[in-house]
Amino acid sequence: MTRHDDDPVGPNALDRVTWALRRAELAVQTLKEQRLRPLGMAAAHYTLLISVHAEPGLTGAELARRLNVTPQAIASLVARLESRGQLERREHPRHRHVQELHLTDAGREALRAGDAVIADIERHIAESLGTDETARLRALLDQVNKAVRDA
Known part of the structure; x- marks a missing residue:
C-alpha cells in the first residue's frame, strides 16, 4: 500500500488482525449462506434457531x-420463522406483555x-488447518474475545 501524507488510514491497515478477522468472517458467512440456501435457510435463521x-x-x-x-431485524426473523412453524411465542409466566421464544x-x-451443514463447514476448516492448529485458532480467538471485552 503506497502511503501519502493525506492517506485516511495508517500504514499496513490491510494487514491488521482486525481486518484479517473480518475477511475470515466474511468468507465463512458467505459459505454458510451458499450451503444453507438449498435448505431454504439463511445464516441468520440458523443463528436465531x-x-x-x-x-x-x-x-x-x-x-x-x-x-x-436491531430489535426490528429480530422481529422480522421471528415472524418469518413463526410463519414457517419453526418458532413459537409463548406468554412469559410473570410478565404478560413479554413473549418468550x-x-x-x-x-x-x-x-x-x-447444523449438519454448519458442522460440515467446520470439518472442512478443521481438516484444512489440522487438529493442533484448529485448537490453537480456537484458543487465540477466545483470547481475542477476552481482550476486546477487557478493552
Missing part, C-alpha cells in the same frame, strides 16, 4: 442484544438440518 435452542424462552429484545442486531418440532428439524 440455535440461539433459541441454547436458551429457550429468550425474548426478542434479549436476542437482539446477544446477536448485536421457543422452537417447535419443525424448528428443531430445521436446526438439525442446518
